[in-house]
Amino acid sequence: MINQEKNVRVRFGPSPTGFLHIGGARTVLFNWLFAKSHNGVFILRIEDTNKERSKKEYEEDIINSLKWLGLDWDEGPDIGGNYGPYRQSEKINIYEKYLEQLLNQEKAYYCFCSKEELEIDRQALLSQGLAPKYSGRCRNLSADEVEKKMKIGDKPVIRLKIPDRKIEFQDIIRGKIQFDAGLMGDIIIAKGLNEPLYNFAVAIDDYEMNISHVIRGEEHLSNTPKQILIREVLNLKHPIYAHLPLILAPDRSKLSKRRMDASVVDYKNQGYLSEAIINFIALLGWHPEGEKEILSKEELIKQFNLKKVQKAGAIFDVQKLDWLNSQYIKTINPIRLIEEMENFVPKDWFAKKELLAKAINAEKERIKKLADFKELADFFFELPDYEPLLLKWKNMENNQISNNLKAVKLKLENISENDFNKDNEEKIIMPLAKERGIGDVLWPLRAALSGKQASPGPFEIINVIGKNESLKRIEIALNKLNG
């Protein structure tokens, strides 16, 4: 059993045609979790056979997003490994070798049908309610005919001869799955000797890289029989398959299709912590034992079980993500939180490290996303202008407000700078507040200190901004009341 576990090799094969998507991130996570929990190897492979659509910037984004999420790989395009290269575009000669073999063995053939011809065939079949599969027109072209067409300059594609029978395989998550290959038609596996297509490249790579388990999204379920057939005809043994349920948008459509903003960087830029995203996507289609839902990566690894993954698609519920994020914001290391905040606050705030640290501490239970902080905490850095009416609690008279503020001011002035902390302030001011009415004292005080309708409590604010600034703000309030 242990030996077997050591042979676990899984991969994530994104095509660099877009930013790393939440759905992709979840696929990575489950692969990663599966590898880690089986003491296996996780591989990153860039599937860039489509030259037109693949872009370097997307590959960079995928790598950066994965690093940000803390999902590391043991082999990949950036770090290499014993089964490289890890970019399909760099392995053209390998695919070519297999392609030639298939052609020589007459298991694949050149097809010269034009797109127009194919489209006519397709429509004809469709209108009869039949599966639109290739007619097999070029299947039995003689070597002479092929050569002749080649000479004229016709550019052929390469098709694999697909047998007319059922293909069956076992899926870890879904159990037995069956497809009728007879409905497929001879599939195109390459546009030419040095232009392999997706299904072919994947089938070859998974073999060449000695992949033990193919764990991917449900959208690939119907690609599986094609890849099985390709490997079968080449006499390559099969990996074990597991197809994950899709992540859905709230309207139940595939998330990646509708929501162009569902990339990992977008969530990062909104101020979600990577831990929260990991925790959240782990819960999409899978559930730990027991009732604890907030889990670290280590706990996830310990508990993860591919067999317990859900079969039906899961809707991405941003409210739960928000909640998880707020839970992490409240509990992660404060120093780390300050660092994370760098990109979400003005430079001059970030320069005042001590003030920022205190402000974050005072606001952190109010923040769902890091981006929320700036608006909530601006008053710590600069008192906003406000209407005198803000200072009024219920039916208070102006002079009552003034008197209460003056009384508080007097008390605060008597606390020495050294003793200026939250406990002391509370000890000294609360008796006064109880005597004069708690709301009657605390509301005007808090309003004077924050200039806001809603904020942390007055003692917390005083603690953040300090004695001088607090007295200054009370003075401002007093002036507003007089003016």
Add this chain to the structure above:
RNA sequence: GGCCCUAUCGUCUAGUCGGCCUAGGACAUGGCGUUCUCAACGCUAAAACACGGGUUCGAAUCCCGUUGGGGCUACCA
């Protein structure tokens, strides 16, 4: 249209071999509580086995069908 997958509260889900399920938890929602406000927190309420047939002493759990949802159907990946 064809093929494939799928179906427990609004959402994510628990629900090992059918009985312990008058279906549990979490998010969201409502109510109550708390040293001013906003949060946080605590307590609490409402909220689901899609439908129809079987099998069985007994089904959310097994089988069949219907309906709904999703994916795929490219010389994309």
